[in-house]
Amino acid sequence: MQPMQHQMMGYDRAITMFSPDGRLLQVEYAKKTVRLGNTAIGMVCKDGVLLVTDKRIVSDLVVPEAIEKIWQVDDHIMVTAAGILSDARILVERAQEKATGYRVTYDSPVDVLSVVKDIANVKQFCTQSGGLRPFGVSLLIAGADESGLKLFQTDPTGLFYQYRAVVIGEGETEVEGILQKEYKEGLTIEEGLKVCVNALRKSIDGKEFNAERIDAAVITEKKRVMERIPKERIAKLLR
Amino acid sequence: MQPMQHQMMGYDRAITMFSPDGRLLQVEYAKKTVRLGNTAIGMVCKDGVLLVTDKRIVSDLVVPEAIEKIWQVDDHIMVTAAGILSDARILVERAQEKATGYRVTYDSPVDVLSVVKDIANVKQFCTQSGGLRPFGVSLLIAGADESGLKLFQTDPTGLFYQYRAVVIGEGETEVEGILQKEYKEGLTIEEGLKVCVNALRKSIDGKEFNAERIDAAVITEKKRVMERIPKERIAKLLR
């Protein structure tokens, strides 16, 4: 049977339904939402982990400094997203609560993987229980903990993978090609940032591109604290 | 596949469903409701933040003073809306309770962003859980707190952005053009009010337009208290 026929027969009208070929179509559609989202890149460098994302400013009258596409979960953990951003916010707030709860209970920072697993579980739940829809968002979760620098990606299914460098959103195909060519394990933060910013520049239409549009942040292995990268530093890389 | 086909196949019959191209059609329809609503403008001026809105008085026999399209959430926070106004009222009452609760608990005024996030979370929830519909309303939330003058817009998705000047409702396209030309960062409240009122005049059919129709309020950075702007002051601007 053809996919179109499966659509005609309604296998894609509920998350609680498999199609005859064993697929969860609603979850696959949620992944398409992600591919329509703004491009976001993560990269593990020699001395820190980077998130770089396109802010996609919709209007001149928006306050660009106020658009955060990179959220702080805890001192040492940050998140960016592609897809439905209000969905992302719900997950980020949940992660923040988890991290705070952990600090209060154990008097030490939560490890990155625990946060990732908790987000992934919520996402999985929304692919199995009726009366809900899957989260239409992929997250990049970056951090530094006892066991080093970490970079994870979770998709709408609730799957997660650990990456050295990763891209989500509309520029996915193009940027991934660039990362595979230019990413090397020993890159410094500065070198890595350059790779990311230039990859974004190539994937976004030239005329619309400028440093204002970019949100970037880093967590160094030493400080283990999220630091936003000032737009001047990005502008310099673009010259 | 064409949009029309997606409608025929029912992807737009529930908020818990993605269409094959990854869209939430019910949420998009809710946004159309907003574009059918009365025009509402927000503007950050040098010394205060303004909300100006069209009251759309339906009958001569209505008591015009009693129509409030700008609601006070707390001394220092106010809200206006475009779309289903009974939906707006539910959100405003929730915000009022949150603000009061904050004052009681912390003995200080709530910051504007917290109120915005709470409203946005409720809106997001109504785009993901079955048996509910999305809120058919966009809100402009203006206020003054420790970190300065603030103006936010939240849409039916639960997304929010901070603006310097913004318009929602039926006059959106026309007024936005005017704001982009005439808004400058250093405008006084008086100058800003003039821009807003004139923009409204242009977007509303001339014959039906008069000062009675306009609801306007301001929160100055100094006083941090919402003040309604008397209609005489608006009438003067219209001469």
Next chain:
Amino acid sequence: MQPMQHQMMGYDRAITMFSPDGRLLQVEYAKKTVRLGNTAIGMVCKDGVLLVTDKRIVSDLVVPEAIEKIWQVDDHIMVTAAGILSDARILVERAQEKATGYRVTYDSPVDVLSVVKDIANVKQFCTQSGGLRPFGVSLLIAGADESGLKLFQTDPTGLFYQYRAVVIGEGETEVEGILQKEYKEGLTIEEGLKVCVNALRKSIDGKEFNAERIDAAVITEKKRVMERIPKERIAKLLR
């Protein structure tokens, strides 16, 4: 797309659904129910607020005195309705409980606006939550409190407006024309009652019309207590 097509496609089969043009069709149908209901008029006069309504006596064998189409919510607040009267009764009983609760808690009469908002919130809730239908009734709520004489109308959406004079139900269009011509702000109760009764007479088919059919009540600013107007007084006006 045409409205008829939206019906064919089922956008009007649930309150939890927007149509592609951003309308809530079930709520619009509920408003039609109101326009099929008996005519009810409210009017703020110089010294009191009036409700005048058509009882629509269905049978000679009904006890006409027992048909109340104007209900007392508290000493100083009364309500009439057009649409599904059993829906109205549920809302009135809720209002009565709220008013009593307020008296018990604060030892003073509730203000009219609080009662109106509470009714409007219940109505809004029934336009957003699945498994319920909207209330098929509009209410006129009249009263006298600290801040003066009040007259409100709430529709099935949960919207409310304050009026000087207002009509709901099947005679809406005709009576509204009369009110706009004949209503003036300084009318005495006696003059206002005459306007209302004559407007009803014109909107109801002459042969079927008589004083028996009319239910009228007033709350004067002085007494702040609902008083039913005896049918003799109405009969006199009809001569």
Next chain:
Amino acid sequence: MQPMQHQMMGYDRAITMFSPDGRLLQVEYAKKTVRLGNTAIGMVCKDGVLLVTDKRIVSDLVVPEAIEKIWQVDDHIMVTAAGILSDARILVERAQEKATGYRVTYDSPVDVLSVVKDIANVKQFCTQSGGLRPFGVSLLIAGADESGLKLFQTDPTGLFYQYRAVVIGEGETEVEGILQKEYKEGLTIEEGLKVCVNALRKSIDGKEFNAERIDAAVITEKKRVMERIPKERIAKLLR
């Protein structure tokens, strides 16, 4: 659009749905159930209130004395019904509990109107909440309390009216005509009973009619206690 079309489009498949012309079709169908039920007549006489009803004995082997179509709610209140009799029983038992509860709490008999309102509220609830169907029954509720003799009718909508004389069920049209001609306010119980029994005789096919079929009861103003009328007394009237 035609009614038939509304049926084709499913507006009559749920109580939680209005049709495009503002009707609740499921509730209207429930009223048809009532019109298929056995004929039941109520009448307020000079010195008491009467209920007279057709037992519709289905088989010779049924114990006719055991068929009660008139139920006692409390000493001074009785009920009869037309429509789904198992639905009626549920409502009667609820009324009995309410009356008993009232006696226990206030040490005095409940007034008739309170019982009527409680039944009407349950009926209204079943016209608004999904997962239920409307009650397919109309009730006649007769009683004597502090404020005199009372006779009410409630329909599946949850509406109620007070009557001097009223009929429900399959003989509705024919009997109502008779009542309108023959009912006068000063009738004694004996005269009223004769009117009712003869009206039943005319509406039921002659051959099948006999005194055995009739269930009748009276509450006199003096005694305020339900008394069943012996079939001998009815038989005498039929001669």
Next chain:
Amino acid sequence: MQPMQHQMMGYDRAITMFSPDGRLLQVEYAKKTVRLGNTAIGMVCKDGVLLVTDKRIVSDLVVPEAIEKIWQVDDHIMVTAAGILSDARILVERAQEKATGYRVTYDSPVDVLSVVKDIANVKQFCTQSGGLRPFGVSLLIAGADESGLKLFQTDPTGLFYQYRAVVIGEGETEVEGILQKEYKEGLTIEEGLKVCVNALRKSIDGKEFNAERIDAAVITEKKRVMERIPKERIAKLLR
């Protein structure tokens, strides 16, 4: 409109739906289930009440003594059924619990009518609440209490009638004819048993019929205890 059309349009797909002519089709289908069930007869005799039923033994290898189609609810109350027997068992167990509870609370046997009403209420509930189906079973409930010998029948609607003699199940039409001819009020248990057994013999195909197939029990007015009638006694009647 024709019945077939009502089926095409789905009025018979849920118990919570009336058809346009005011019928509950699902409940009517449940009654058909009863008419497919095994024949069961009840009879009030001079000195006791009888239940006689066809066991319909499906296989030679079944233990016929273990098939009980007549269940004891309490010493003085017994039940038989036609329709879905697993549905019957649920109702019987409920009745047993009610009877035991009554004995424990009041230290005296429950009256038969209370048990009947409780079963009827459960059945009615299952005709009004979504997510359930009506009970597909009719019960004959026989007993002896303070007020004499009792025999009731309850159908899937939750209706009940008291009978002198009654039959349910597939032989209904034929056996009812026999009962109407041969039942007389003064019959002894022995005479009544003969009428019942012979009626069963006529309604069941001759070749398949034998005493083994019949389950019979009696409660005498004197003893007020259910006694099973030995198959020898039945075999004697069949000679």
Next chain:
Amino acid sequence: MQPMQHQMMGYDRAITMFSPDGRLLQVEYAKKTVRLGNTAIGMVCKDGVLLVTDKRIVSDLVVPEAIEKIWQVDDHIMVTAAGILSDARILVERAQEKATGYRVTYDSPVDVLSVVKDIANVKQFCTQSGGLRPFGVSLLIAGADESGLKLFQTDPTGLFYQYRAVVIGEGETEVEGILQKEYKEGLTIEEGLKVCVNALRKSIDGKEFNAERIDAAVITEKKRVMERIPKERIAKLLR
């Protein structure tokens, strides 16, 4: 109307629906599941009760000893099943808990019939409540208690019968014929086992049949403890 038409019209899409001829189609389909299951035989012998079942080993690599198709509920009660085996396991675990609970509470072994009734009630419940499906499994429950040797069969409806010998599953028709010819009441366990094993051999395709495939167990009246029959003893019978 034809069965096929009832399927086209959806009477078989929910357990909470009767078809117009009074059948519960979903429950009938569940019975088909049973007829697709592995063959299982039960037999009451002179001195014990036997269960013999086909293990249907799916792969050479399965550990055959680990496949239990006969489960122990308590020392003196055992169960086998045909149909969905994961459904069976849920019911068996429930029975085990019930038996343990009984021992703890009453300090004596539960009687077989109580266990059977409890399982049957759960099964009935799943044929009446929406949001569940019927259990797709029939069970044979064998045991020895105070009142002797017992063998019951329960089907997906929640019906149960006591048998002297019984078969369920794909070999039902063929094996039942054999049992009816060869079963006699005085058989010893050894003789009965031979009848069962040979009946299985005839119903299963010869080439695939061997002693490894057979699971058999016995509870003797004397010991009242389930004993698994070693495959050597079965192999001997097959020679």
Next chain:
Amino acid sequence: MQPMQHQMMGYDRAITMFSPDGRLLQVEYAKKTVRLGNTAIGMVCKDGVLLVTDKRIVSDLVVPEAIEKIWQVDDHIMVTAAGILSDARILVERAQEKATGYRVTYDSPVDVLSVVKDIANVKQFCTQSGGLRPFGVSLLIAGADESGLKLFQTDPTGLFYQYRAVVIGEGETEVEGILQKEYKEGLTIEEGLKVCVNALRKSIDGKEFNAERIDAAVITEKKRVMERIPKERIAKLLR
């Protein structure tokens, strides 16, 4: 009727529905999901039990060491999966909690079968209750406890079998053939690992295959602790 017709008629749209031939189609589709998953092999050897699985690394930029397709449930129990891996994770976390709970309560390691049964019960539940979908994953559960080395497989139905050697996922057919030829009971871990790795190599396209892709772990009977097998040891086997 043909399968295709059953699909057209919607028997495969809910887990709570049997098709007319007694199948649960949604559960069968879930099994197809498993057959699309990565190949996973389990094997009981002389001195330990092995799990070997294909990691299916999706990108060069993924951190391969971080992909675990074999999870530790407790010291002595491990799990691998084929199908929806986020579903697997939920089940593994549940198993981990169960194992920890057991240790805390009884101060000893849980037996493997208890863990298997608990997982199987959850899976069965998701095939019977509406508003959920079946788990789209099969698990291999391997461990060593008091009663020796154990290897189980559970499918989406909630069925489980104990195996000596077993394969799930896309390579199922090919690898099963290899296992049946090459598996013998006395194999050492080293020999068994070689069989598994070579079977994987044959089932995966040669060019894409390398030691990096393979995740393998063993629990020896002696140590009863899960040990991951280093990729060097696997690489050696591939030479």
